[in-house]
Amino acid sequence: MTDKIHFDRIAIIGAGLIGSSVARAIGRAGAAGTLVVSDRDPAVLQEAREIGFADDFTPDAGEAARDADLVIIAVPVGAMAAVGEAIAPSLKEGAIVSDVGSVKEAVFKALDPVLPKHTHLIPGHPVAGTEQSGPKAGFASLFDGRWCIITPPDGVDKGALGKLTKLWEAMGSTVEIMTAPHHDLVLAITSHVPHLIAYNIVGTASDLEEVTRSEVIKYSAGGFRDFTRIAASDPTMWRDVFLNNKDAVLEMLGRFSEDLTALQRAIRWGDGDALHDLFSRTRDIRRRIIDAGQDEEAADFGRHHEE
């Protein structure tokens, strides 16, 4: 028998979509003696308590972190430093502090200075989510078959890293280790810029004079509605992502715009071959994502259709 990962006490700070999903997945894995959840929002905390995905619920992050072997911070990236400060005084020697933030270098820089030296800071990011927020939106299987990227700092404690890795595996993920700057570059193209252009097209469409908003809504099934789903994601979380991954996002956005200008030119000059070439190349990537188990094959995102 492989030894099952176990922490005597795990604290999760932030009970939203991701925090509540982590709590449920840890519960499903039976990986914590005591699981404590904290959130600053009383309504969120009350919802969490009613759903009951932890042993204890408290508005006080410091109290939740007291005596914890592992603390996972699941708040927007811009709130990480404040949470770090709140939990620092009560962290015990050897405690592991991790997070789920969508940006990794900025989170390390926010937390490293405020946490005591006798703790192990090991940032992480599960690449999984939906456009919804809050504890009701979470579910235990969110991380199944998805990647969790861990970005350990230089000189990380190997034992602590091993335990955190095993926990994410117990939650259904496969763990990949990389540096924080590389993570931020990869996610800029696979997540941050896609969200930005989705927000942008929805903004452009709402501001037209010749086409009314009600026409945009009526005829959204032509493709637009899929962008609105992505652009319905939490504004605070995404504001923080862009403010905290500025360089990588601007770099990838620059390339995107360059490529779009070339496409625009191909349309203007009627270069059908250039268009057809690109449109054929992109199909292959889709195929490989389905083969890699990162999406379903079903047409139209598997939206329900009767035959």
Added chain:
Amino acid sequence: MTDKIHFDRIAIIGAGLIGSSVARAIGRAGAAGTLVVSDRDPAVLQEAREIGFADDFTPDAGEAARDADLVIIAVPVGAMAAVGEAIAPSLKEGAIVSDVGSVKEAVFKALDPVLPKHTHLIPGHPVAGTEQSGPKAGFASLFDGRWCIITPPDGVDKGALGKLTKLWEAMGSTVEIMTAPHHDLVLAITSHVPHLIAYNIVGTASDLEEVTRSEVIKYSAGGFRDFTRIAASDPTMWRDVFLNNKDAVLEMLGRFSEDLTALQRAIRWGDGDALHDLFSRTRDIRRRIIDAGQDEEAADFGRHHEE
């Protein structure tokens, strides 16, 4: 009892996703005495015959159109003129000719000169589809609850327009009448530009040096995979859309790029309020699309998750 719409003979030219769905929906509605389907691709025609969604199958578009009361052309926009020429000699007096192309002004200009004066050309466009192609991908309920835009020319025969409208209603759609240029502008923003930016981001992501293609695939669940679905749509169909709706697409693309530049600037200067404002506005549009019945509420496009 309302009188049920009925045509003695309907011909559908092109047996792909849309043509085969139209055939199935007409079959479901029992709206044709005889339904004939034609496709130039022998393999497609064979598949269509095996599925059996029509009474007759022929490789010869002219033969299919002979004596038809209604011909619906369901081929890529760039192939409309060729099909028009092929069916022209066999069209009977008073026959209605329509289509399902994603662009309307160019289709009218392609078909109007080649069709006999004794026929009624009334272009149409069902705003419904998936990223898949071919007769196997079609289904009868594709048009249920979706809009079908009809763009009748000046001086259209009212009787013919009424019959075509009733047919689309019998196929499950709600019909909207507008001019072809207005259609092309509306669809540029709700469908064509969204597809273009999806193709573009997938292209950009495949061409990076610092981030490998396998990383792009592994971490695609962060948002990117949704764009690959859209960018897996048929290359020929989409090339034809962009070549034939150049002005409206370039106009909308210009606005998109302008807005994206403003967002880029907000990120560069750390203007969190501007980002948060936009990201909050876009949520409302999503809400209205769901309320209008044009998308499902389920998170993550309703992708299957176990609890």
